[in-house]
Amino acid sequence: MNRLLLFAPMGLLIAGFALSVLGLLWSSLIHGGAALYADLLTDPIILRVLWRTAWIAVVTTGLCAVLGYPLALFLARSPRRNLWLILVISPWLVSIVVRTFGWMVLLGNRGVINTSLRGWGIIDSPIRILFTPTAVIIGLVHVFIPFMVIAILSSLLQQDRRLEEAGRILGGTRWQTFRRVTLPLSMPGVTGGCSLVLLMAAGAIVTPLLLGGLRDRMLGTQIYSEIFQVYNFDRATAMAVLLLVLALLLVAPLRLLEARLRHRLEAG
Template identity: 40%
Template sequence: MSKKNIVLLLAPSVLILMGFFVFPLIVVLNNSILDENGSITFQHYLLYFKDQHYLSITLRSLKISLITTFITLVIGYFIAYFTTKYIKQKILKRIAYILIISPLFTSAVVRSFGWMVILGNNGFINKSLMGLGIISEPIKLLYNETGVIIGLVYILVPFMILSITTVLENIDTKLEEAASDLGLTPLQTFIKVTLPLTVPGILAGSVMVFSLAMSAYVTPAMLSGGRVQLIATVIYEQMMQVFNYQFGSAVAFAVLIFSFLIIGLNHYILRSDWIEEGRR
């Protein structure tokens, strides 16, 4: 295939990427470095990084995103491992995958409303615990960080499962059989063979979940009732309520740069020597 044909084939994708991704980024960057008079300035970035209020919100967003990523990793790895290793029939495995991705077909608003019903003082969880006599009064699971984390874990766990499942499906079963023949127990085989080979999937899933948790707005806003401010909330308020597009753009672009750094770190780790040693 000639270079001219390759360029023609790539042209639609490049145009779409430029129109829906690159151009909006240029607009956001342009807004973030201009003041009211149109002069170039970095005062919006300085305000974001120096103001203790925005710093605390950023740290809270990082904390919630990291906790969400960790819980999602634990739950996602267990489900992915069970689905891959213990469900052998193809039809059952397909049903399992459909159940895993089915929440993605529902709007985030609908899912958040569902969790508001479940986590409320008169919700399923509190009523069940009180009915069993485990608690005497409702546990505060809604309108706080706990509710936000629960909602984010539920919404983002399919991404972690799919990332890890993709790697587990491609692991040669002969490696685990060889480890067993050499006298390793199932736990030792998992720690020394399976787990190192699934590190790329773990990293990919973790980066995806962390980035989505950092930028999530609908779920935290609904499950916190506006009581837990996150970085996405700040961007929305500055853009849509205060109409301070310059500062909102600066915060959005700073978060974007941070996400790119996380992706770059993930790429570096995947290319590092200890990952290669684990694969060997």
């Protein structure tokens, strides 16, 4: 009884979250129904946005994993981990809008990168990075990579270091030990981090709106403009449901991989 009372406020928040998810599904069925979805799924613009959202999310996640893993490994082994962690965690907690703004200053035609390259005589005319998918991906990787680093770092730190030593003593090279011992044991962190980044990248709004061109819309930005420029709430709701479905489809293979890995680890 006491426990229930203690948990009640949290229950209220969970209910609030569940209701907003259910409300979303419900109102998209009531107000638009099948016709609205059929309309959306035959719209070539929406299809292109869906495809773009999917590939940008996947590329972002891949880059976060490939770049984030070495950083996590470095942090796990570094004696001055705490100092470096400050450099990872402070940018992570700064508002997305501010970090994206930093990239606008860096990547613009008269931005830091173009000015320096021209100053050094490497290029004559500015290269266009801002308002391209490349800029969106750079921004998203910057925004989400700390999540990946923290997920991987946490699973690296849970490993028993003696397993690695055993691998080395038994004659494995450094690379073999990494591939056969360290990497498989840290895979839960990698798949966990990847799911998180995929979901967040698929639903991103601010970064693609500010760094992407008008033609590089993602689903999140499309939803936002549907509400605040077109004032079509029903269509936006249906798109939000599409976003959910897309996110689930993107994460599903990772979940399968995770289950299989766990099975294999437990089987020894």
